[in-house]
Every structure is written in structure tokens, then in C-alpha cells.
């Protein structure tokens with residue numbers, strides 16, 4: 001019998017709260033990753049991931065990598081830029097900034113369009129950059145900037161990329177399976193995400209979904225990474241149905257279970273559940289007088305970046321510690337300059353969990369006033 005496990009509510013932006021059945025899916029007899037039972041699980045997981053973004057398997061492939069989400073940013077940028085070609089990075093936050101760093105580490109030439117992290121990029125400037133730099137071959141953007149909660153207009157950016165014959169790569173790590181994405185309709189050629197966020201599984205496995213034709217074209221592009229090369233990993237899947245090197249087997253079983261649970265819940269109901277939890281959170285935090293870093297119309301509906309209260313008695317550390325003791329995890333690390341903290345509604349959490357959280361949150365604020 002599986003024991004019930006203490007349920008912590010993770011309001012940090014990943015890893016996320018998982019179901020007990022996903023946790024227990026990792027407890028399996030020891031198995032070698034080259035066995036056919038495991039290869040079948042991999043094939044199913046890869047198909048399920050395609051389904052989430054309505055990707056036609058005749059045109060798109062899903063490629064898994066062992067590692068956290070950043071590995072996929074690394075793979076896409078290090079694998080898909082040919083000699084004499086450059087990347088255009090649209091940067092309005094911490095995660096796009098990571099893409100800039102990847103380009104710098106590998107000496108990949110790039111043009112950066114940089115914006116304040118609480119504003120949307122200018123489509124006009126994106127188009128200008130595409131006209132001014134005909135050697136751009138890949139346009140890169142982040143869908144949901146998890147550092148702030150801003151949601152970028154990927155469909156429009158993708159349309160511009162395609163208008164000028166470029167490929168469009170999007171970091172959907174924190175929107176995949178949480179916001180509807182249709183890979184073709186949204187003009188996406190490559191997207192990246194990871195097990196511990198929208199799919200409600202474990203950290204340690206990440207994936208890229210991309211145009212098969214473009215991956216095949218990249219076979220002889222400059223090789224900048226051995227482990228992260230996209231064509232190499234894709235080719236191994238194509239020939240053997242497996243990851244090139246030892247994968248986190250148990251974590252992939254958890255991912256498989258989590259995907260089954262998503263389709264059981266249905267994507268539509270899952271999107272609604274996140275939305276209802278977010279609406280409850282937004283209303284509750286706003287009623288307490290907090291101000292938000294990103295305006296609501298450009299917010300993802302998944303995460304709030306909240307200014308500290310303008311009150312000497314407010315202490316983020318006390319708030320964090322009190323919530324932690326009560327089983328609610330808020331994220332202790334800031335990735336932007338402003339004094340803010342983040343609350344998000346990833347994972348298996350519901351509107352009722354948020355109501356419970358708001359009670360604890362209010363208790364914590366009341367305690368600060370007493371001292």
C-alpha cells in the first residue's frame with residue numbers, strides 16, 4: 001500500500017506540487033534503460049508531449065534530455081545556428097537573459113533587443129531588426145517570463161519571424177500545459193519545457209519539440225556542445241527510440257504518469273483550474289493592499305510578482321518562514337532588482353488551496369504587526 005505523503009503547496013514557480021500517484025510512479029523494480037519496456041514508455045511520453053501542443057508527428061519531433069529546463073535553451077541555441085548566421089534574442093526578463101548568456105558562452109553571434117522586464121517587446125523593432133540583419137536565422141523569445149509573470153506575444157513575434165523566413169524558437173518552460181499552445185497556429189518552430197513545471201512531474205527531464213525538417217537540416221551545423229547537441233539526440237531517438245546517455249529512468253516514469261493524469265483531467269479543465277486558482281490569488285493579494293510589478297493585461301495568469309509592503313514592519317523572511325511552517329512554499333529568491341516576491345499557481349493546486357494559503361498569509365501579516 002502506498003502511504004499518503006504530506007502535501008506541501010508549492011507557490012514557487014517550479015518545481016510544482018505533484019500528486020501522490022506521480023510520486024509513487026517512481027517506485028518500480030530496477031530496470032535497465034535499454035530494455036524494451038522502458039523504450040515503450042519513452043515512445044508514449046514523446047507522443048503525449050506532442051499532443052499537448054497539438055503537434056503533428058509527421059512534422060514535429062519531441063526530443064528528451066536529462067537535465068533541467070535550461071539545458072534545452074542551451075541545446076536549441078548551440079545546435080540550430082549555422083555558420084555565418086546569427087540569432088535574434090528578444091530579451092525582457094531573466095530567462096531570455098539566460099539565452100543571451102548561452103550565446104555568449106558559445107560565441108554564437110546574436111542581436112539582442114532588450115526591454116525593461118515589466119514591458120512587452122516592440123513588434124515594430126522586431127521587424128526592423130529582421131530587416132536590418134538579413135543573416136538572422138533564428139528568432140528567440142520567452143513565452144511566460146517566470147521572473148515577473150509577463151506573457152509575451154509569441155504568435156505575433158512568430159508571424160514576423162516567418163514573414164522573413166526565419167525559424168522561431170520559444171522558451172515555453174513555464175507555460176507548456178498551463179496555457180493553451182497550438183504549435184502551428186502560434187507560429188512556433190521549436191519550443192522547450194521541463195518536467196517539473198506545467199506537466200506536474202519531477203525535475204530532471206526536459207524536452208524540445210521542434211520541426212523535424214529543421215533538426216535534420218542542422219546535422220552539419222557547427223557543433224558547440226557534445227551532450228546537448230539536438231541533432232545527435234534526435235538521431236538516437238530516430239534510430240533506437242532512446243536517449244543517447246543514461247536517462248533518469250524513474251523520473252521518466254513519473255512524467256509518464258503525470259501525462260496520463262493531464263489527459264484524464266483534460267487540458268481544458270487544467271487551464272481552467274490554473275485560471276481559477278490565479279483569480280483567487282490575485283483578488284486576495286490585491287484586497288490586502290499589495291501592488292503588482294506587471295500590469296494585469298500583460299500578466300500570464302499564472303504568476304504574480306508582488307512588491308513588498310511599504311511598511312517597516314513588513315519582513316519577507318518572516319512571511320516566508322511562517323508560510324513554510326504551515327506547508328506553503330513561497331519562493332525566497334529574487335531575480336529582478338525591485339523588492340518583490342513571487343507567487344504562482346503551477347502544479348496540482350486548486351482554488352481551495354489558494355483560499356487556505358490566503359488565510360495563512362493574513363495570519364503572517366497580522367503577526368508582523370504585533371511585533
Ligand SMILES: *Cc1c(COP(=O)(O)O)cnc(C)c1O
Pocket residue numbers: 014068069070071095142144145146171172173174194197
Ligand atoms: C524554469 C524555467 C527555465 C528552466 O530553469 P531550470 O532551473 O533550468 O529548470 C527556463 N525558462 C523558464 C521560462 C523557466 O520558467
